[in-house]
Amino acid sequence: MSSEPGTTPAVTTSATPAPAPSHESRIHGCLLGGALGDSLGYAVEFEDIAGIRAKYGPAGLQDFSALDGGSHFSDDTQLTLYTVDGLLEALEWANSGVGADTNACLWLAYLRWLGSQGFPAPEAAPFQPPRWIDSHEVLKHRRAPGDACLSGLATGEMGTFYRPVNPESKGCGTVMRSAPFGLIPYIAAAAVYKLSADAASLTHGHPAARQSAGVFSLVIHALTAGNGLREAAGYALGQLDAGYLHKGEEPDPDLVVRLEAALRLSGDTAAGGVLAPEQLVLELGEGWVAEEALAVALYAVLATVPDPAAQVDGQPEVHFRAAVALAVNHSGDSDSTASIAGNILGAYYGEQCLPADWLAALEAPEVIRGMASRLAAVTGP
Template identity: 40%
Template structure:
């Protein structure tokens, strides 16, 4: 970054980064136990209000899924991209792709391989070596080392929400222009999902997060994303979904049925629309997250997207503390968020041997 960061600015940015990462993880964990349930089934099991707290998933309360796992590796890849710039190497899509390959290893191996010295600290976190219902397109797109690009994407027909749910960290590159944030998110989404709706939804989400990180209101952030979508080939589904989310706000009080009018969230544009709508109508973080998960469909992904938005908008102190405390991997999430915030604001004083052991530039 070229600008000078004052202490208050650094503290505000760190709070927004923490809020974004933790908020997404909380939404993910709230939806993890009901991801494949219909609204009727959720109500039969948990009461008319649906889930109002964590329910067990993957053997515990507060468990995260592949959504948060991949978001963490996105953030780690962006840190390493900035570190590698010191060595005269600057191609962030490649660094994010390598981070996604490290995530793919956690889905196949029993634990970290200490023989690989370039892995960094995140890939050595044993608790991440656990399959949490990963999307097939994410797994197949990372099944070999060829990096998909918008010109030659992996899985060209796939527009699953696996692009959007991992893309919030691109929006936290607050020193970048919005157009570059959009493009980077698109390029990295095409590494696993090649349908225009899949990768353009990721770009739109990144632009929305980017605007919120700069203190813009959410409705203005959505309008900014629509402006970036308009000239893109194949933007129509994503644009229509975002406009539907804005329109739903004016249709009356928020209900699970109104959420379901936007879709189920399995595809990228539907998950984005649901997450945006729930954040727009949220009375507070708790209300928005519960609305985002209590519907028929991909509850963990829509909860994660909504949590990213509310977290970056309001900062970490707005998150319900009881949910923060019980969240799986809280220590690692906070460490990663703080490292990202420091890399973006104080990189000149960081890049010594200790930092390079954490984020190797190999």
């Protein structure tokens, strides 16, 4: 599916018609859904599928009730919330009539996150006073932050497309933090892509990392415009050929191959069911790099869409549980793949898809809701 550059696709029919949650519900659903996926996946992030099955049974980790020690979200949620804060600062300046460099606001937000992880601010970096987000201890815990995020920010250089830091890195640290760009209404899709891709360049210089982040943000943006899940995914992938890339840049071939595979394989579930965890990583990758994380998450979301004819009570919640469990149970970066899946479904369904018992187990929901409420307040109804 494609459209002209700078536009969002028109609402289309789908096998699962999109409900119409409020803008605020989509924001809360996206941020909380991502945190839920992150938290469940973080419990098994560094375990292979054999170890997961040995600990949680043949079906793997399915629910927070199986976690004896409680749950914690990781750097994925931390950085997503700091992305929100960088956007908030830029929007606050804009609403007061003062222009601001959005990417600079994001860079300063990420630098404050870097400081929260125990790293001194680079000498070359400008000082920024603390903001509301910085007052929460839960965001200062070190939860396996990605090396490229740390090293890219520690340079003190504001990485760009033309002056990249970590030019060979395409870790998933870009895509897993990029949902908030798609939650900003009233801006063109091309601008959403640019904001997300430019922010990815702050820490990762490889085209796959930048383009994966941009595509993911476009998926969220299309969902908030009322599109179906498969339509949003196909549309976002199509924009790699629609003039959104920097001049002279080509779509990353690994990204295109992985996302096309996710769309194709998720359409085959009626005949053969969902992929087994071993086959999932064989086809789409383990999720440690950006294009694999996005592909696994999209597959998990699309392969578990409930049959609309079944008329199952609470279908959004049923879908959320199934997709996140599929995104968690594999040999790979379980928290990032599940976080992305949770972001997508929360943006699509709004808060109605979030299981109440999972929310009760979530770490520091008030911090996530606080950032969601702030973003909703400055972006309108």
